[in-house]
Amino acid sequence: MTAAAQPAGRRWRRSPLAPSWQKGYLFASPALIVMIAILIYPLIYSFVMSFYRWDLSAPSQYFVGLSNYRDTFNSLGFKQTLRVQLIFSAVTIIIEVAAGMGVAVLVNSKLRGLKLARTLLLVPPMIAPAVVGLNFRWLFNGQYGLVNGILRYLGLPEAPWLSDPNWALVSVMIADIWQNTPLLVLLFLAGLQSLPQDPIEAAQVDGASPWGIFWHITLPLMRPILMIALMLRIIDTFRTFDVVWLMTQGGPGGATSLITVNAYQLAFQSASFGHAAAVSYVALAMSLLFLAVLYGAPWAARKLRRNS
Amino acid sequence: MTDTVQDRPRIRRRRAKLRDGITPGLVIRYLVLIGTVLLTVFPLAWLVLTSLRNSADIFAVPVRVLPEAITFGQYIAVFSQYGLNGYLWNTVIVSIATVVLVILLAVPCAYAMARFRLPGAKVIVSILLIMRMIPVVALAIPLFAVFASIGLLDTLTALVMAHTASKLPVAIWLLMGFIQDLPKEIEESAQMDGASTLRIIVQIVSPLIAPGIGATAVITFLFTWNDLLLALTLSSSEASQTLPVGLTNFVSQFGIDWGAMSAAGVLMVIPTLIFVWFAQGLLVKGLVSGAVRG
Incomplete structure (x- = not known):
């Protein structure tokens, strides 16, 4: 809050016309009621039902405790899903954040065409992931796809992009990286432009190397924005569905079945809603766990350093 | 910038x-x-x-x-053979209805949260942020069951309801930021002159945060327009299927007709390109301010 807003706020509270909180809830309530009815109630319902045997076809629903979760973690399919999800999250987050930061730092000067480039960079994050998925499926098509066509033209070996399990995961990750890195470039560019220039210019005068300036000055100053970028990507990798669904439907043989894809298949192809609900909450729990590590690790490190 | x-x-x-x-x-x-x-x-x-x-x-x-x-x-071919106009029409209706409802509901709510000292406001804000983290599939599963039990499956109404509720948290969060940045003096003097809260929201605050409302509307529109998962679970026939679901039909129903699929994909991307070109300032503002405040 600015200094000017402070006294105004105090006056507001003392004024005889001060708004009552009941009136506030009157204005907030339509939105709150809609969210409670269509968002929060279903989520709580499905969380509760993740402890039940819940089939839409069978009328009987009975309490099974943690067995949906236990079955999930014991099933072979889910072990694969977990492995795929962890590789997908780790690789895409690291590449997207590193590439986003690299590009942002390098183009952060008065370059001709930067404004146009900024506009173009906004396109991939904003277009439908479903279109991105289909488009990359076409690009990676084994016989007629452009990527293999180029490899063939260059005399390089072709890759079984979507038919081989390992390559399929790579292909899906490439599509995700293509779609999401540009937003990080824009976020980092905005961050870099709001940094104080004095320490950087002082270091330049002192003859520091560009790499030294980046590592010792820019990066520490960018830390808050870096944390935001990591947080956004962690949340979104555990929500990714559309790109994968249109590229591979989780295949071949579950090689690209992320947690959300697994949950969707359990619910709408195996009609096992209780299991699917459990799996979808595992996805949420994992993204919360990653966020806890993200925010907990620096805190723990500081605490350790202070104690030693 | x-x-x-x-x-x-x-x-x-x-x-x-x-x-x-x-x-x-x-x-x-x-x-x-x-x-x-x-x-x-x-x-x-x-x-x-x-x-x-x-x-x-x-x-x-x-x-x-x-x-x-x-x-x-x-x-x-996309229109004559694959009936794309039906999908297109459904997507347009769902997206526009969702934007209108989200803005009508979110503006008063954000105003109340930003300006009235609501007890429990902090709890509400943290719930809004947690909603941003929930995987869509976690919502799609119970919504399917709920809408099945009240017979709303495969209707545009169900899609609009689901989208409105799921886009509200981000919209309220964004609008709260824009309202908090306004000086309170104008609202106070309007209140002294006897303007009701509703009038203050409609005639004073809304015009002042027009860029914020614009950014929220564009972001809500694009995320609804692009959504695959909710539409995939809640609609089963062409009566309510949207464009992204139509794209999945290109894969399963007809083999893959790459040419038609690409044409449909291009048509689907056009609104995005228009918004990116003409409203990029709003979009970046909304995306970055939403991210930074998160």
Whole structure:
């Protein structure tokens, strides 16, 4: 809050016309009621039902405790899903954040065409992931796809992009990286432009190397924005569905079945809603766990350093 | 983003540096810029090129980079053979209805949260943020059951309801930020003159946060327009299927007709391109401010 807003706020509270909180809830309530009815109630319902045997076809629903979760973690399919999800999250987050930061730092000067480039960079994050998925499926098509066509033209070996399990995961990750890195470039560019220039210019005068300036000055100053970028990507990798669904439907043989894809298949192809609900909450729990590590690790490190 | 007055000396210094000539550093910077732009544009350009080819050209081996002849046949086929107009119409209705409802509900709610000292406001804000983290599939599963039990499955109403509720948290969060940035004095003096809260919201606050409302509307529109998962679970027939679901039908129903699929994909991306071109300031503002405040 600015200094000017402070006294105004105090006056507001003392004024005889001060708004009552009941009136506030009157204005907030339509939105709150809609969210409670269509968002929060279903989520709580499905969380509760993740402890039940819940089939839409069978009328009987009975309490099974943690067995949906236990079955999930014991099933072979889910072990694969977990492995795929962890590789997908780790690789895409690291590449997207590193590439986003690299590009942002390098183009952060008065370059001709930067404004146009900024506009173009906004396109991939904003277009439908479903279109991105289909488009990359076409690009990676084994016989007629452009990527293999180029490899063939260059005399390089072709890759079984979507038919081989390992390559399929790579292909899906490439599509995700293509779609999401540009937003990080824009976020980092905005961050870099709001940094104080004095320490950087002082270091330049002192003859520091560009790499030294980046590592010792820019990066520490960018830390808050870096944390935001990591947080956004962690949340979104555990929500990714559309790109994968249109590229591979989780295949071949579950090689690209992320947690959300697994949950969707359990619910709408195996009609096992209780299991699917459990799996979808595992996805949420994992993204919360990653966020806890993200925010907990620096805190723990500081605490350790202070104690030693 | 835009150059402010304080930036001017810095720009002048940079310009002076530019005049020093071409340095290796500058060349690298330009190469990175050009490379990034090419990588960003080329997959989309390929989508557009594919949509303009005839089928023989699409399945040519070796791959032809430029089409032999440009044809709009795929676009015509998409409407005449695949019934794209139905999907398109559903998507337009759902997206517009969702934007209208979200703005009507979110503006008063955000105003109340920003300006009234609501007990429990902090709890509500943290719930809004947690909602942003929930995987859509976690919502789609119970919503399917709920809408099945009240007979709303496969209707546009169900889609609008689901989208409105799921886009509200982000919308309220964004609008709260814009309202908190306004000075309170104008509202106070209006209140002294006897204006009701509703009038203050409609006639004073809304015009002042018009860019914020615009940003929220554009973001809500695009995320609803792009959504696959909710539409995939809640609709089962062409009566309520939207464009992204229509795209999945290209895969399962007819094999894959790459030309028609590309044409449908291009049509689906056009609104995004329009908003990115004409409202990029709003979009970036909304995306970045939403992210930074998160």
